[in-house]
Amino acid sequence: MCPMSTSSRTAIVWFRRDLRLLDNPALHAALKTAASIVPVFVLPNPPHGDLGSASLWWLHGSLAALQTSLAAKGARLILRRGDPAQLLPELAAHTNADSVHAGICPEPAWRAADASVAAALSNAGRTLHLHHSLTLFDPDAIKTRSGGVYGMYTPYANAVRAIDATAPPVPEPDHIPCPQRMPAGDSLAAWKLLPTHPDWAAGLRQTWTPGEAAARARARIFLRGAALHYESGRNLPGHDLTSRLSPHLRWGELSVRALWKALHRHAQNPGEKTFANELIWRDFAAYLLWHHPDLATRPLRPEFENLPWRNDQAGLRAWQQGRTGIPIVDAGMRQLWQTGWMHNRVRMVVASFLVKHLLIDWRAGAAWFMDTLVDADLAANSMNWQWVAGTGIDSQPFFRVFNPVSQGEKFDTDGAYVRRFVPELDHLPDKCLHAPWTAPAQILPQAGVPPGQTYPAPIVDLAAGRERALATWKSTVRVAA
Numbered sequence: 001m002c003p004m005s006t007s008s009r010t011a012i013v014w015f016r017r018d019l020r021l022l023d024n025p026a027l028h029a030a031l032k033t034a035a036s037i038v039p040v041f042v043l044p045n046p047p048h049g050d051l052g053s054a055s056l057w058w059l060h061g062s063l064a065a066l067q068t069s070l071a072a073k074g075a076r077l078i079l080r081r082g083d084p085a086q087l088l089p090e091l092a093a094h095t096n097a098d099s100v101h102a103g104i105c106p107e108p109a110w111r112a113a114d115a116s117v118a119a120a121l122s123n124a125g126r127t128l129h130l131h132h133s134l135t136l137f138d139p140d141a142i143k144t145r146s147g148g149v150y151g152m153y154t155p156y157a158n159a160v161r162a163i164d165a166t167a168p169p170v171p172e173p174d175h176i177p178c179p180q181r182m183p184a185g186d187s188l189a190a191w192k193l194l195p196t197h198p199d200w201a202a203g204l205r206q207t208w209t210p211g212e213a214a215a216r217a218r219a220r221i222f223l224r225g226a227a228l229h230y231e232s233g234r235n236l237p238g239h240d241l242t243s244r245l246s247p248h249l250r251w252g253e254l255s256v257r258a259l260w261k262a263l264h265r266h267a268q269n270p271g272e273k274t275f276a277n278e279l280i281w282r283d284f285a286a287y288l289l290w291h292h293p294d295l296a297t298r299p300l301r302p303e304f305e306n307l308p309w310r311n312d313q314a315g316l317r318a319w320q321q322g323r324t325g326i327p328i329v330d331a332g333m334r335q336l337w338q339t340g341w342m343h344n345r346v347r348m349v350v351a352s353f354l355v356k357h358l359l360i361d362w363r364a365g366a367a368w369f370m371d372t373l374v375d376a377d378l379a380a381n382s383m384n385w386q387w388v389a390g391t392g393i394d395s396q397p398f399f400r401v402f403n404p405v406s407q408g409e410k411f412d413t414d415g416a417y418v419r420r421f422v423p424e425l426d427h428l429p430d431k432c433l434h435a436p437w438t439a440p441a442q443i444l445p446q447a448g449v450p451p452g453q454t455y456p457a458p459i460v461d462l463a464a465g466r467e468r469a470l471a472t473w474k475s476t477v478r479v480a481a
């Protein structure tokens with residue numbers, strides 16, 4: 001139940017990254033103050049740079065689901081494409097709405113849009129109200145003792161745990177009254193967010209169901225089952241033991257505050273505690289982007305501004321296509337291409353391989369992730385790439401070079417993950433699955449992988465690549481000192 005207003009006012013609810021009805025503070029606040037609501041989604045034209053192909057695929061499904069759930073409450077979602085600073089004041093004038101309510105987004109493009117929308121509305125005597133709902137904690141409320149911004153996860157996590165003042169979730173409304181004369185909107189199909197020729201989304205369709213109902217169902221299943229084994233299982237890419245809630249959280253189909261509350265209702269076991277830490281990582285990423293708007297484009301540590309990256313287009317392509325000759329890397333990149341998602345452990349391995357072994361700029365890898373991940377999130381992606389590259393939030397930036405062979409052997413011991421996504425290696429014995437080039441001469445042809453034919457030889461010598469990376473990072477730090 002939601003408190004309903006007794007006024008005759010109209011308010012616009014501007015949906016952005018909060019495509020849900022449960023615990024939606026913008027919707028809740030609008031319903032409290034206005035008698036009728038105009039739900040609107042505006043797609044900037046062209047879409048903001050962080051909306052890659054997989055994100056647009058997801059957005060289509062998520063908007064379709066939101067249209068259905070709004071219709072069940074008596075409301076209609078108005079879709080418009082263009083400049084929000086032009087369209088929202090027009091819609092407000094048309095519907096006689098005196099206010100626009102939206103959730104805060106940390107991306108610089110949305111913050112710039114907010115400033116323009118607020119100015120344009122205020123010229124006409126109307127107001128933009130922004131509500132904090134994407135993260136657990138308000139990024140402006142978390143400060144160091146000296147009033148500064150945290151630069152590392154652990155002190156940030158300690159600070160938010162000490163405060164633990166997440167606002168309680170607000171309820172889903174029973175009914176959403178709309179004005180009698182609703183403005184016209186675009187049809188979702190006309191936006192053509194889905195791929196046609198070629199249709200690369202078959203694997204995404206098989207893997208995911210966008211929308212709030214699917215998000216809630218997945219959260220329920222996870223909290224009752226895999227969450228209990230999360231501590232031991234979350235690092236095993238061959239097993240389905242993480243929540244896979246990331247795209248739902250990316251689009252706000254699931255309220256992170258409701259998830260947090262549900263977690264804390266359970267008697268907390270180590271798995272649930274670790275899972276809660278991951279949600280704090282997510283918050284930390286948004287916090288960093290909020291306070292460092294160029295997180296996606298510039299190293300947080302200025303001494304790494306001039307790392308001598310290699311311009312290796314062939315290496316980048318081999319990495320994108322999962323043809324590097326390093327099985328765990330190729331499995332990860334193919335999982336990404338086929339399903340729009342990759343296991344976290346493998347994201348770290350493939351990112352480290354690109355940045356350290358191939359010495360390719362982390363921004364090239366981050367851009368590929370932004371285009372292909374269904375959970376592509378400018379904050380989480382940029383923070384994690386900078387963490388792997390050692391240009392950001394890590395206290396020991398350059399010694400960490402993941403060895404993809406030992407990572408494979410440790411976390412994909414039975415080879416289930418590699419065999420699923422690199423099926424040409426299926427018949428290799430476990431002991432050389434993660435390093436086929438070490439197999440005795442007769443094994444590869446026997447297993448159906450004659451050297452360099454069905455599966456490539458490694459595109460870089462791992463030991464030499466590691467040494468080159470360490471030397472490069474060390475000399476960059478020396479020069480900057």
Ligand SMILES: Cc1cc2nc3c(=O)[nH]c(=O)nc-3n(C[C@H](O)[C@H](O)[C@H](O)COP(=O)(O)OP(=O)(O)OC[C@H]3O[C@@H](n4cnc5c(N)ncnc54)[C@H](O)[C@@H]3O)c2cc1C
Pocket residue numbers: 234242243244245246247249250278279281282283285342343344345347348351369373375376377378380381382384385388
């Ligand atoms: C190079 C690299 C790029 C990444 N890019 C993204 C991205 O674009 N979008 C994204 O949501 N996550 C990103 N991550 C973080 C992490 O890999 C995914 O959030 C996670 O794999 C999603 O799967 P899950 O929902 O099953 O996670 P779970 O293990 O179930 O974790 C629960 C939730 O916590 C959050 N979370 C978990 N780990 C992290 C983390 N390291 N940083 C921030 N939030 C986290 C996510 O919202 C996730 O859904 C990236 C990690 C790396 C190493």
